[in-house]
Amino acid sequence: EAQVTQNPRYLITVTGKKLTVTCSQNMNHEYMSWYRQDPGLGLRQIYYSMNVEVTDKGDVPEGYKVSRKEKRNFPLILESPSPNQTSLYFCASSFWTGASPLHFGNGTRLTVT
Amino acid sequence: ELKVEQNPLFLSMQEGKNYTIYCNYSTTSDRLYWYRQDPGKSLESLFVLLSNGAVKQEGRLMASLDTKARLSTLHITAAVHDLSATYFCAFSNAGGTSYGKLTFGQGTILTVHP
Numbered sequence: 124e125a126q127v128t129q130n131p132r133y134l135i136t137v138t139g140k141k142l143t144v145t146c147s148q149n150m151n152h153e154y155m156s157w158y159r160q161d162p163g164l165g166l167r168q169i170y171y172s173m174n175v176e177v178t179d180k181g182d183v184p185e186g187y188k189v190s191r192k193e194k195r196n197f198p199l200i201l202e203s204p205s206p207n208q209t210s211l212y213f214c215a216s217s218f219w220t221g222a223s224p225l226h227f228g229n230g231t232r233l234t235v236t
Numbered sequence: 237e238l239k240v241e242q243n244p245l246f247l248s249m250q251e252g253k254n255y256t257i258y259c260n261y262s263t264t265s266d267r268l269y270w271y272r273q274d275p276g277k278s279l280e281s282l283f284v285l286l287s288n289g290a291v292k293q294e295g296r297l298m299a300s301l302d303t304k305a306r307l308s309t310l311h312i313t314a315a316v317h318d319l320s321a322t323y324f325c326a327f328s329n330a331g332g333t334s335y336g337k338l339t340f341g342q343g344t345i346l347t348v349h350p
Binding site for chain 1: 286
């Protein structure tokens with residue numbers, strides 16, 4: 124089954140404790156991206172990657188890191204999480220031809236206390 | 237910087253009625269997407285619009301794109317309860333170095349009442 128898999132689904136952590144949210148897709152998509160969803164703000168793009176070893180900032184990259192060492196994986200790293208990073212996070216992927224919509228993962232709800 | 241304004245943000249409709257959700261964007265864009273999100277769920281794609289004047293329809297939903305007016309619309313015909321969800325539009329920059337940057341609207345929470 125074609126899918127984008129995020130883990131974990133729920134995560135509660137404390138300020139400053141490094142964490143990684145994994146994202147993997149099995150559709151051979153070149154493009155992958157991360158978003159955070161906050162009430163009233165819609166989805167905001169954190170980082171995106173056009174292909175392996177090619178990443179770029181979205182609108183809200185501060186406090187986040189990403190890497191794209193393999194085509195299928197695009198982990199999101201929070202080196203020192205803070206409470207303002209409490210949010211719902213989505214990973215998504217697509218063929219970047221412009222005609223392809225994003226396929227979204229199921230989301231990771233992160234709480235930083 | 238690409239800005240997207242979606243309205244209304246909240247929409248309460250009666251079954252059987254028609255309504256339109258609007259998405260205005262601030263700069264040149266050649267890719268427009270509409271997504272649906274059910275409560276507690278992920279997003280699923282509804283439409284991809286790639287050129288001025290593009291119109292796509294699926295069931296009771298129809299989306300259009302006017303790149304000159306920098307406007308996309310999602311029209312709902314004869315609403316039914318199953319259409320209750322949050323609807324997002326999203327735009328990507330037309331080429332350039334920010335090719336993969338995607339900007340979403342705030343979302344429209346649609347509730348359809350009997």
